[in-house]
Amino acid sequence: MSTPALPIPCADGERTTPIQIPNKHMPSPSPGGILFTSPVTPPASPPEGLPITEATKCMESLLHPPDDYRRLCSSPPVYAIDAPGVAAAVNFTSRQPLPAIDQLFPWAHGLHPDNGLQLSFFCARSGKKAAKRMPTCYRGTLIVKVGRDINSSKLKGAIIPEEILPLNTQTPGFLCVDPREGFNVRNFHIQVAKFAGLSDIVVYGDDDTDPVEVMRVAKRISAAQLYHRAQCQGTTREFPIYSTFVVESAFSVFENLFPGMVTTDSRGLLTGKVVEFCRWERMEMCSMSRASEIANNVWLGSTADVRHKEHKWGVVIDANDDLAPLPETLQELLEVTEHSSEQLFLDFPGSGTISPSSWSKIEVDGMIEMCKWMYAVANGEYTEDEHRDSDGDLRMTPSERQPRKILIHCIDGYTETSLLALAYIMYAEVLPVHEAWISLHTKKKRNFFAYDKDLAFLRYIEHKLLDAAVRKSDQCAKSERKKNPPEWLYRMDGSLPSRVLPYMYLGNLLHANNCGLLQALGIKRVLSIGEEVSWTNEERKSFGEDKVTIVKDLQDNGCDPLEHQFRRCLDFIDESHRLDEPILVHCRVGVSRSATICIAEVMRSLKLSLPRAYCYVRARRLNVIIQPHLRFMYELLKFEESLSGCSPKRELEWTHVAREIAAMNRPYTRQT
Incomplete structure (x- = not known):
């Protein structure tokens, strides 16, 4: 599916052009999804903790009488x-x-x-x-x-x-x-x-x-x-x-x-x-995915970074899902980079576009050759083929190629670029798939979304890619890198929990049940909202029983209250922050119950209003759209009042918030 270009964010004076954010999808939690038709009626959830102070009198107005x-x-x-x-x-x-x-x-x-x-x-x-x-x-x-x-x-x-x-x-x-x-x-x-x-x-x-x-x-x-x-x-x-x-x-x-x-x-x-929700989400998205260096002279960012005045890109690679062909003229382009300072623009297949049914020598060799080419350009080195002259003899003259700064970009900065970015890290740093995955997220501090087919493809080409990487350098032996992959790799679908704050992740039950993945990411606590993890006794002992808190008997059904749990949940998150123990907040899908708690924490810790905190979390949930239901959103609006102290003041009113959310979600739902 093609995606229209995302306008570069502007300051005041931006026109109100409708904005589409690519590849987002809206899972339907159960019960109470977008159009769920068979609700479950659990027993009423008993209130726990201290409730937020609520108004019981009628609202007054300067317009009445x-x-x-x-x-x-x-x-x-x-x-x-x-x-x-x-x-x-x-x-x-x-x-x-x-x-x-x-x-x-x-x-x-x-x-x-x-x-x-x-x-x-x-x-x-x-x-x-x-x-x-x-x-x-x-x-x-x-x-x-x-x-x-x-x-x-x-x-x-x-x-x-x-x-x-x-x-x-x-x-x-x-x-x-x-x-x-x-x-x-x-x-x-x-x-x-x-x-x-x-x-x-x-x-x-x-x-x-x-x-x-x-x-x-x-x-x-x-x-x-x-x-x-x-x-x-x-x-x-x-x-x-x-x-x-x-x-x-x-x-x-x-x-x-x-x-x-x-x-x-x-x-x-x-x-x-x-606050205009679409614009604010776009600004948060661009802020989160602002270009950063993932390897020497290779940067990852959004399309907004292409025109960034602080960077002088030598090569700009647009990763997109328009079935862009693998570049076939890389050797010719190398000669261009050696004799010209002209900026180069390339297209490359985006994440999720290379399906198992289409894997062939062309896709495998094309990805490896692209990584080789990028390494040569970024580091000003000759490729293995270039080290030999037309007669096959080694060149005696040193390289005259100047290193060039490379930007890999896509519209949102985290979806279509992930496949190429992960492959390049594997090649440049001689890392197996699972180490590249963790490195990009933890060491490089990049939030990214990858599909399960990307994971399968990179695992398929891992040995060939690492063999090519070892031949370019003797810094490590092949045998040291061809380790058996960890068990958690086989239990993941390509996606990682979403890093909302440096110390707080938002995810689903699949993430929570993958104890090895959590430990690899440095997550040391789990807050389960309405769902309980299924760990082995060994995993529970390894993680620590006191590191898990569960909010029980809480359905996503529009009736069960969550506001009574805010203080308990936020206190547990705050303790995690103070002890430098990153926490995963999850429910079943990671879009409603757990998203509500994450929004509340962002409101509390960053002192943001509900509209700004909602857009902040929505942007960082990456390719999944958060969708707390009506009651949860109203509870958060009441929570905004409680955070204001003795003189509450809402930034936007309930109907305004609801209308903006409906407009943002309309492209992804069956509602008209």
């Missing part, structure tokens, strides 16, 4: 507001403690009356009435933009009317977004529309939008609020009154006086003042 705002229309009621009023209201809402988790869930998961599967599961856990109960404790501030493309003149968290209103203008109320079928605890895409009925709504247009159109949309939203309240009055006593406001200030007032409210300016450029 709207008595201090000028009324623009009486039927339906619409009020006027200016830019300072909007900024103050949004800031005030961000400082209001969110309702307790059980006050919004399972309602927030989406409980359509026709969805028997979803209803039966959550009603069995929460009770029929409790599951369906409409919250009355939440009061959000939702901003709706009318007019041109949402990606220009965009205020923080702004949405378009179509995200909450039916396309048919004659249909009353807000969109009905609860899924009619299937079981899904990751319905991030429905949160904006669900919470629209629990929010005061501010409507605005850019400076080119007709005020009449803005008022038309505002009236329709106000009518939807009245209809929604009438529907809820029958099931919920004293359902709150929510109001609609129209911004009378020009958008330029926000740009000039309240830049922290502006996501994209009137030119459609990102301001950098508001």
Whole structure:
């Protein structure tokens, strides 16, 4: 599959072009995956440890009651507001403690009356009435933009009317977004529309939008609020009154006086003042995979590093999955490097493109010849063939070739480059597969993703590659390098646990059960979230019983709470950090339960908000997309409040976070 080029990250002023990150895949944890259809109902998990302080009272707002705002229309009621009023209201809402988790869930998961599967599961856990109960404790501030493309003149968290209103203008109320079928605890895409009925709504247009159109949309939203309240009055006593406001200030007032409210300016450029998830993940990805030297004069990095001004690359090798052919003119290119300083650009097959069914002498010899060529270029040496003249005699003149700096790159800096990088380390340092694998990760400090077919291919060519490496140097004997591979090598699928922090790894149950791999990586502790390792008695004794902590009876089902375990888990991680004992945090797949704990640790240790910590961990989970479900993400948003101390302030609101996650995951799910 071809992948569009990833734009080089820019500072403020970057355009909001959609970004695709290559080769990511989204495993579906069970139960409660993307579209899981057979949930399991385990017994309720008993709370352990100390719970995070939760708000139990209703949220307040500067927009309620709207008595201090000028009324623009009486039927339906619409009020006027200016830019300072909007900024103050949004800031005030961000400082209001969110309702307790059980006050919004399972309602927030989406409980359509026709969805028997979803209803039966959550009603069995929460009770029929409790599951369906409409919250009355939440009061959000939702901003709706009318007019041109949402990606220009965009205020923080702004949405378009179509995200909450039916396309048919004659249909009353807000969109009905609860899924009619299937079981899904990751319905991030429905949160904006669900919470629209629990929010005061501010409507605005850019400076080119007709005020009449803005008022038309505002009236329709106000009518939807009245209809929604009438529907809820029958099931919920004293359902709150929510109001609609129209911004009378020009958008330029926000740009000039309240830049922290502006996501994209009137030119459609990102301001950098508001976290934009796709851009932030891309920045984290480029930071993590920034070019570094993996062998003398050979560097590994992302496509963004190709134009890096600090480096003067002599050779740039683009590893990609477009079935790039193995270079056939390497000898000619060597002569070019000897007589010219011109920068060379090469393509090379990316990781995962050489399948066992296609292994041939061409692939094997091509990889070995590529490693030989790179070594000669990087070190300014002649290859074995070049040491002899046309008559086969040894050359008497020394090499005149100048060493050249080589960059191996791909879009994300860690996926397609891994096969060539690992092969070159094997050749340059005369290392067997398993030592190269560990060396690239531990000594070279590179986060990388490799496929199981890459591991199989490198094991297949290992002896030939090492024979070629030994012939180029007598620094070590062949017999010393042809060791029996360790047992853990046969138990891995090519991937390593993801290094999120220097002392904390995120992985799956397969990683956790591979005790030898953990020890090779220097991991000395394991935190099991809802799953238990299957080690032999000898492995347990070798690793140490006190080095493993297990959180039991925790399913990924949207009901079992994890926030009560935060303190216990983070204390264990903190102890690991203090004792310099790197830790693996895992669940079954390594994307939800364990990812939630890792996000919490990043928030705590790096003092990051949930949106920034989420993108930080997501980028470092490499080719697997983290996907904590709705309840876990809400728990993390509550955790952000607790980290703020006596004056909590959220960087982004719940609907904003959910909408961004839904947009990021949409290319990888079957949701529309």
